[in-house]
Amino acid sequence: MDRGTVGSAQSGRLLVEVREEGSSAVVTPAGELDHHTADLLREPLEECLSKGLSRLVIDCTRLEFCDSTGLNVLLGARLKAEAAGGGVYLAGMQPVVARVFEITGADAVFSVHDTLASALADSGGDGDG
Secondary structure, eight states, rough: OOOOOOOEOSSEEEEEEEEETTTEEEEEEEEEEETTTTTHHHHHHHHHHHHEEEEEEEOTTTTEEHHHHHHHHHHHHHHHHHHHHEEEEEEOOOHHHHHHHHHTTGGGGGGSSHHHHHHHHHHOOOOOO
């Protein structure tokens, strides 16, 4: 397993770390994801996709807040990842963040996991191979 850090971006309210783990990019946003900080997540996600890493695992354990702009970043990444044969897997959402996904119904379009380990182990299971 290569666990090298691919990169990170930071503002006063959001830090985003990216690393490769096997065939996945593990993206860890920490702090508040809103319209002021959304590009700090959008840019590394797009960079992963441009490098051919279409399986994006978002480790949400340190994400304290997510508004509709942040949700749109994740939905956009999901569309691009699925078009490239991958997907977006969410792991370890805090209750306040999970609530945004439940209210909007977005939890139904993402693969949501309690832990990072289970998100990494998820093979997609859609049968398309």
